[in-house]
Amino acid sequence: MLVQIAQALGPVDQDYLLEARQMQALSFAVHIPLVCFGVAFPALVLGMEWLGRRRGDPLLVALARRWSKVMIALFAVGVVTGTILSFELGLLWPEFMARYGDVFGLAFALEGFSFFVEAIFIAIYVYGWDRLSPRAHMLSGIPVAIAGFAGSLMVISVNGWMNHPRLSEAPMRALFGNSYFWHEMVHMYLAAFLVAGFVTASVYAVARLRGRRDRYVQAAMSVPLMVAAIAAPAQVVVGDWAARSVAENQPVKLAAFEGLGHTEAGAPIHIGGWFDERREEVRYGIAIPRLLSLLAFHDPDATVQGLDRVPPDERPPVNIVRVAFFTMVGIGTLMALFGAALLVIWWRRRALPESPWFLRTVVALGPLSVAALIAGWVTTEVGRQPWVVYGHMRTEEAVTGAGGIPLGYAALATIYLCLAGATVWLLRRLARAPLEIEAGDGPR
Amino acid sequence: MGLAELPMLLALVGLAAYVVLGGADFGAGVWYLLLPGERRRPLRDHTYHAMGPVWEANHVWLIFVLVVVWTAYPHAFGAIFSTLYVPLFAAALGIIMRGTCYALRGAVAGPGEERILGALFGASSALTPFALGAAVGGIASGRVPLGNAAGDPIDSWLNPTSILVGVLAVATSAYLAAVWLTADAARAGRGDLVEAFRKRALAAGVVAGAIAFGGLFVLSSDAERIYNGLTSDAGLVAAVASLAAGVATLSFVARRRLEAARWSAAVAVGTLVAGWALAQQPRLLPGLTVERAAAGDATLVALLVSIAVGAVILIPSLALLFGLVLGGRFDERPEQPGSLERVGTGQVRTGAVGTEPRRPAGIAAAVCAALGVALTLLFDGGLGLALGVVLLLAAVASAASFVVPQVALARDVDD
Numbered sequence: 001m002l003v004q005i006a007q008a009l010g011p012v013d014q015d016y017l018l019e020a021r022q023m024q025a026l027s028f029a030v031h032i033p034l035v036c037f038g039v040a041f042p043a044l045v046l047g048m049e050w051l052g053r054r055r056g057d058p059l060l061v062a063l064a065r066r067w068s069k070v071m072i073a074l075f076a077v078g079v080v081t082g083t084i085l086s087f088e089l090g091l092l093w094p095e096f097m098a099r100y101g102d103v104f105g106l107a108f109a110l111e112g113f114s115f116f117v118e119a120i121f122i123a124i125y126v127y128g129w130d131r132l133s134p135r136a137h138m139l140s141g142i143p144v145a146i147a148g149f150a151g152s153l154m155v156i157s158v159n160g161w162m163n164h165p166r167l168s169e170a171p172m173r174a175l176f177g178n179s180y181f182w183h184e185m186v187h188m189y190l191a192a193f194l195v196a197g198f199v200t201a202s203v204y205a206v207a208r209l210r211g212r213r214d215r216y217v218q219a220a221m222s223v224p225l226m227v228a229a230i231a232a233p234a235q236v237v238v239g240d241w242a243a244r245s246v247a248e249n250q251p252v253k254l255a256a257f258e259g260l261g262h263t264e265a266g267a268p269i270h271i272g273g274w275f276d277e278r279r280e281e282v283r284y285g286i287a288i289p290r291l292l293s294l295l296a297f298h299d300p301d302a303t304v305q306g307l308d309r310v311p312p313d314e315r316p317p318v319n320i321v322r323v324a325f326f327t328m329v330g331i332g333t334l335m336a337l338f339g340a341a342l343l344v345i346w347w348r349r350r351a352l353p354e355s356p357w358f359l360r361t362v363v364a365l366g367p368l369s370v371a372a373l374i375a376g377w378v379t380t381e382v383g384r385q386p387w388v389v390y391g392h393m394r395t396e397e398a399v400t401g402a403g404g405i406p407l408g409y410a411a412l413a414t415i416y417l418c419l420a421g422a423t424v425w426l427l428r429r430l431a432r433a434p435l436e437i438e439a440g441d442g443p444r
Numbered sequence: 445m446g447l448a449e450l451p452m453l454l455a456l457v458g459l460a461a462y463v464v465l466g467g468a469d470f471g472a473g474v475w476y477l478l479l480p481g482e483r484r485r486p487l488r489d490h491t492y493h494a495m496g497p498v499w500e501a502n503h504v505w506l507i508f509v510l511v512v513v514w515t516a517y518p519h520a521f522g523a524i525f526s527t528l529y530v531p532l533f534a535a536a537l538g539i540i541m542r543g544t545c546y547a548l549r550g551a552v553a554g555p556g557e558e559r560i561l562g563a564l565f566g567a568s569s570a571l572t573p574f575a576l577g578a579a580v581g582g583i584a585s586g587r588v589p590l591g592n593a594a595g596d597p598i599d600s601w602l603n604p605t606s607i608l609v610g611v612l613a614v615a616t617s618a619y620l621a622a623v624w625l626t627a628d629a630a631r632a633g634r635g636d637l638v639e640a641f642r643k644r645a646l647a648a649g650v651v652a653g654a655i656a657f658g659g660l661f662v663l664s665s666d667a668e669r670i671y672n673g674l675t676s677d678a679g680l681v682a683a684v685a686s687l688a689a690g691v692a693t694l695s696f697v698a699r700r701r702l703e704a705a706r707w708s709a710a711v712a713v714g715t716l717v718a719g720w721a722l723a724q725q726p727r728l729l730p731g732l733t734v735e736r737a738a739a740g741d742a743t744l745v746a747l748l749v750s751i752a753v754g755a756v757i758l759i760p761s762l763a764l765l766f767g768l769v770l771g772g773r774f775d776e777r778p779e780q781p782g783s784l785e786r787v788g789t790g791q792v793r794t795g796a797v798g799t800e801p802r803r804p805a806g807i808a809a810a811v812c813a814a815l816g817v818a819l820t821l822l823f824d825g826g827l828g829l830a831l832g833v834v835l836l837l838a839a840v841a842s843a844a845s846f847v848v849p850q851v852a853l854a855r856d857v858d859d
Binding site: 012013047048051055057060071072075076077079080081083084086087088089090091095096097098099101102103105108109110111112115116117119120121122123124126127128131132143170171172175179183186190193217218219222223226227230231234237238240241244248260274298343344346350351352400402403404407411412416417418419422423425 | 446468496497498499500501503504506507510511512513515518519521522523524525526527529530533535537539540541542544546547548592593594597663666712739740742743746747749750751753754757758761763764765768773774813816817820821824825829833836839840844845847848849850852853854855
């Protein structure tokens with residue numbers, strides 16, 4: 001049936017394509033940090049409650065209870081920003097939906113169910129404190145953690161498909177049998193723990209710097225911090241896997257990471273500098289010979305495809321991709337080194353450092369981890385340009401013909417600014433409320 | 445009914461659920477706006493608490509409807525969203541505002557903050573159903589042609605049918621909310637609140653019914669197809685069923701049979717969606733039937749299987765949640781002295797016991813990490829890579845299970 005009406009929605013002229021893209025990017029940038037909390041936080045909260053009840057430590061149960069309130073507040077905001085995203089897919093990219101909605105929609109249908117399950121059990125978990133038995137309460141938290149993971153798996157399968165579409169395959173195979181999707185999934189899952197861990201630790205590190213040294217703050221900082229410290233070195237290995245996959249499937253994107261103008265064997269990596277579009281090379285950077293070949297193919301002499309593989313109108317904006325890539329890799333390396341060092345120190349002393357500089361570093365890692373997360377998404381999404389479906393549909397073919405995009409963009413940006421301010425305000429309020437310790441949570 | 449129409453049927457079931465459950469939420473927000481002043485504060489608090497545990501789940505229905513429509517009827521979805529961008533964007537903004545105010549409401553202190561937040565909450569609670577209703581009116585009156593932004597950006601939603609459906613959406617939401625809030629108050633044993641909301645439920649029922657009935661005249665001139673559909677055959681049956689359920693609700697509320705009223709009110713509103721669908725079928729957009737708009741069979745089958753699998757998980761979960769909520773398990777309870785010990789964080793005393801290191805977890809973590817890193821770096825694909833990644837994740841998990849208990853229970857600070 002679709003064949004007959006395939007031409008019905010024709011491409012249109014849209015003067016504000018860039019604004020439409022920025023609007024979509026803004027919405028993703030707001031949503032993705034919340035997703036990290038939806039994916040990783042339930043596991044942390046549940047682990048805390050389990051540990052507290054098993055070891056008879058009411059303080060940890062109180063901490064889980066406090067965190068669960070933060071969790072549902074962030075989830076509520078995430079429901080809203082997620083709904084906006086599904087509206088925007090239709091409002092901004094109707095051609096994309098019309099032509100490919102029947103393929104990737106399936107993943108979103110499954111994601112809808114996991115979202116449902118998460119919403120249902122997060123409510124039971126949070127409203128169930130004191131109202132359900134401890135065992136039933138902890139059981140109600142398990143679906144939240146599973147659904148958080150499953151939901152992000154579905155959404156990332158769509159992104160994997162957009163980067164590596166295989167249009168000849170049946171939808172389910174194209175989505176979940178996609179080799180590209182798995183490394184994105186694992187990379188994002190670890191990123192969720194990095195962001196949730198470092199951001200949470202960062203908040204409590206501020207409290208410690210202000211002189212709060214009780215056990216509550218100590219546990220609230222060190223648990224998420226150690227989880228993130230463990231995940232950070234593993235993320236480097238997964239990142240290496242991701243880069244090799246990009247080198248194989250999207251050579252032009254890889255060339256944009258480095259700013260490699262021409263195909264060459266034993267390709268270098270430039271640290272810093274700026275890609276000159278006219279000369280098609282990186283200027284003012286420090287070259288490290290053969291490193292790109294080594295990283296992309298694990299062979300220092302391997303041939304790496306350059307940007308000249310495709311005509312200029314099929315290349316992504318190199319400098320944006322390159323800066324985003326180095327931001328992600330730079331912060332990621334910093335986090336991995338920090339995590340590894342912290343684990344070694346802890347292993348030898350069975351205690352975390354106490355110095356103010358250590359705490360200041362932890363404070364900084366919170367925002368830095370979010371910056372790395374966003375930079376990572378910019379790397380993969382801007383690196384995909386000018387395609388929305390890699391090699392098949394250009395972004396300007398997908399856009400709406402409707403007017404008013406700048407107005408909508410301004411309205412959305414204003415509202416998101418207010419939302420960000422309100423969320424910070426809410427979290428500060430929550431932090432000041434007194435702790436609730438259950439009398440019945442003592443040793444038993 | 446063939447394969448092509450089944451997803452539409454499921455989307456309509458989802459829409460009915462959203463109109464009833466999400467509608468009751470929006471309606472509670474509308475009452476927030478209609479109940480100003482410090483004297484009515486207990487009433488407002490009641491509307492807020494009654495929404496609590498089901499709020500997030502109720503709004504996932506909308507996502508379900510959108511996803512099913514864009515997967516099964518992609519061209520129609522593109523046409524609808526590109527033409528009706530004004531009301532749909534307005535609805536999106538309303539959803540953001542409402543969600544934010546709702547999340548923030550738990551943290552407000554003082555009547556000043558409450559007044560501003562309440563006004564915003566109420567206004568966005570009215571804006572969102574109106575805008576979504578206006579969009580439905582545009583589709584129902586045949587003002588959305590196939591194509592990328594092919595319809596009129598203003599007339600498609602600023603027309604008699606759209607305004608009727610938008611106003612009706614707000615009115616039915618307020619009516620549903622009032623009936624449900626009355627029942628909630630009765631369950632919680634709040635006699636004062638029962639009377640306050642009972643009066644309002646009766647009034648809102650009469651108003652919503654009058655708008656629905658009067659709307660038939662609007663439809664007869666502006667959306668003749670829908671009017672004819674609603675006054676004949678199956679459409680007429682749905683319309684009569686809605687009317688009967690509405691009248692039954694009024695009598696249940698009047699006779700204080702509130703749990704029955706909860707269900708009949710839902711039926712009265714849900715059958716409106718059915719009536720619209722029956723009156724409009726088989727046409728989705730002008731010149732485009734549901735059957736012709738449908739995606740390929742492979743997609744439809746995969747979608748239906750996905751929904752069936754999802755439903756197996758979803759339906760018991762929803763039943764559990766609503767069972768707990770309607771059973772009153774999550775109701776606000778007066779503070780029981782002794783059950784909660786509120787303490788400042790400074791003076792926390794704990795019964796934490798020391799912990800011994802769990803060596804096996806540490807060794808397992810180290811082994812998994814070494815093997816996982818080696819395999820992941822060596823293999824470019826296939827089983828070797830998969831095993832490497834699994835081992836790597838296992839290393840992270842076992843390391844966390846080794847380290848976390850020790851740092852959580854550590855007592856090395858001045859305690």
